[in-house]
Amino acid sequence: MTSTNGTATGVRDLVGVGFGPANLALAVALEEHEGPPLDALFLEKRPRLAWHPGMLLEDATMQVSFLKDLATLRNPRSAFSFLSYLHDRGRLVDFINHKEFFPSRVEFHDYLDWAAGHVAHRVRYDTAAVAVRPVTEAQTVVAFDVVTREADGGERTERARNIVLGTGLVPRMPEGVARSERVWHSEELLPRIEELTGPPPASFAVVGAGQSAAEVAAHLHSRFPDSRIDALLPSYGYSPSDDSPFANRVFDPEAVDHFYDAVPAVRERFYEQHGNTNYAVVDLDLINELYRRSYQESVRGTRRLHFWPMCRVEGADSGPDGVRLRVNRLLEDRSTELDAGIAVFATGYHPMDAASLLGPAAELCKRDSAGRLRVSREYRVETSADVTAGIYLQGGIEHTHGISASLLSNIAVRAGEIVTSLAAGVRQIP
Ligand SMILES: Cc1cc2nc3c(=O)[nH]c(=O)nc-3n(C[C@H](O)[C@H](O)[C@H](O)COP(=O)(O)OP(=O)(O)OC[C@H]3O[C@@H](n4cnc5c(N)ncnc54)[C@H](O)[C@@H]3O)c2cc1C
Structure with a gap:
């Protein structure tokens, strides 16, 4: 699939950049995807999964329910749920006695690490994506080359029909x-x-x-x-922070639809009225x-x-x-x-910055009147007509998908929606 001399020898269905909770949830959704498997690789610059390691303070707790884990809201029967993790670690009963909806960040980190271990075959660590280059055939952009810097300082290239950027807040x-x-x-x-x-x-x-x-x-x-x-x-x-039940609905999967379909003035109102949830x-x-x-x-x-x-x-x-x-x-x-x-x-933090990684490929993307990327409900960046390759965003979409864009609340459902969109796109390829 790849060579070490800087040339690509194959085309994947998907390359994910960054392996934080968002793209980890996507890897989990791919694992559970029913239908022809998608060939996906995730690239992570760190040597292993690390969720805000600099702030992994002993006493800090999650700002979101453990039920909003990598999978449960998409698939309550998932083997990748927080409850499955607790069971695997032999702490399920103790956790119930603990009566805690918001576990410590240290424990949630251990959960993420556990889940990452189960999808390790889909990830290459110590690999930073440094550039994205369009691949053109017959005047159509059919794929992207993701150029990487490896731990040994060398460069490699991964070619994919779709890329999913999940590089996190800045x-x-x-x-x-x-x-x-x-x-x-x-x-x-x-x-x-x-x-x-x-x-x-x-x-x-x-x-x-x-x-x-x-x-x-x-x-x-x-x-x-x-x-x-x-x-x-x-x-x-x-x-x-307002974490009362009605306000908390702003993080529901359904709220993404409400936000996405709202006119700009109403979108602004979401932030004015409910910014104090986050x-x-x-x-x-x-x-x-x-x-x-x-x-x-x-x-x-x-x-x-x-x-x-x-x-x-x-x-x-x-x-x-x-x-x-x-x-x-x-x-x-x-x-x-x-x-x-x-x-x-x-x-x-600033929202995720997709454009700087995309470099010249950002020229292919459509923008709104404020210069922000136009993104479909399925999290796919709208591109010019001569582009069949897909750019999906897991972040940097606060302006289109609302307050949960950079949070954990919706990552399970969002990952499922992206997989559905990717699978539909792959089916269309002759
Ligand atoms: C201290 C802290 C606590 C938080 N707690 C909560 C919480 O309790 N609940 C909640 O909902 N949200 C919380 N958040 C918000 C946070 O954004 C999400 O928890 C979550 O990290 C989002 O996941 P992500 O995968 O989008 O981004 P990240 O977790 O930031 O992961 C991005 C990954 O991409 C990698 N990466 C970046 N650039 C490249 C590149 N060029 N090549 C390869 N890899 C790259 C990074 O190394 C990183 O591993 C918190 C944020 C902070 C800072």
Whole structure:
């Protein structure tokens, strides 16, 4: 199927780029697909499956029910469900006694790893996709070559009639702030902490007011009992995520249809009304825990956890021993400086960036009036008439498929829909 000298010798039905939960769910759906098997290979740049490893904090829990696993909503009888995993690990009864709808992220990671082990024949790890090149026959783009960089530094090419991009969210830093040894994004928290040598930093600044920011502040506060923590919030305080039953419907499979079929103004309204189910919000238990810790410190008169409301960080100058942040304190309408040993920016993520990987192949894609990719309900990018090869997206589709686009809630159903679309396309090939 592939050669190591940079040329492709065969054509697969599908090459998936990235092997996080989204493309793992797709591999599972392919495994369970009834009908002629599809020849699929997934490429993952990491040496093994790793789900946000830098934030795999001991106490962190899932923000979604365990029933929204890789398969259950598509196939409740699946052998790849979270319940099957628990059974396999001998913990099913213990889990039931635990009465927990939202398992720890550590346990869910172990579940994903377990599932990935069962579809290992479909994945090549240590393989980064670096470019996508259209393959043209008789003036029609019939396939794509996915160019990869392998662990040994060599290049290979995988040719496929369809590609599915599932490369995940892209960490966001505030404008004017660059990462350094002293300035981290939350995605790299745990490995960075492991690399610290010498005495712990005297202080940490944590920038942001979403779930990751609150988790980072709580983690650093526990892990470094002699360090000061300055939480710089863009808001007046942490706001709770709305996970109440009616609001939660925004993550239902049916909501994808409602969003997709809505006119632009109504799509916007989804985000206005229900952004607080996901964006810049924090689990209420964690908010209460942070407040409890802060209050206890004020009772004891030993404060080291500080919250600074309405702050905008406008710059960060790293030195050998620490970082000086330029902070616009909006309440006082003035700029100040804050010194910290380390600054952690939990400032969120951009949606998946399909265009940068597609490179020149992005020219084949149709765009809406705002310049965003046009994507069919089946997650296939609309392309010009001279393209028969398919580009499917598992991410970067917040504008067409709604709030669950980058989340776990809908990955099982979405994977099934993509497999149905792929299988229909493959059947049409003479
Ligand atoms: C800390 C954290 C916690 C979260 N918790 C939840 C939660 O509880 N519930 C929820 O619904 N959502 C949660 N999310 C949202 C998150 O987007 C999803 O959980 C999930 O990771 C989406 O899966 P994915 O496969 O689309 O992307 P990812 O998990 O990001 O996986 C993408 C994969 O693609 C690989 N990759 C990227 N580029 C390339 C390339 N060029 N070549 C090869 N491989 C590549 C990456 O290495 C990665 O393994 C969380 C996000 C974060 C940051």
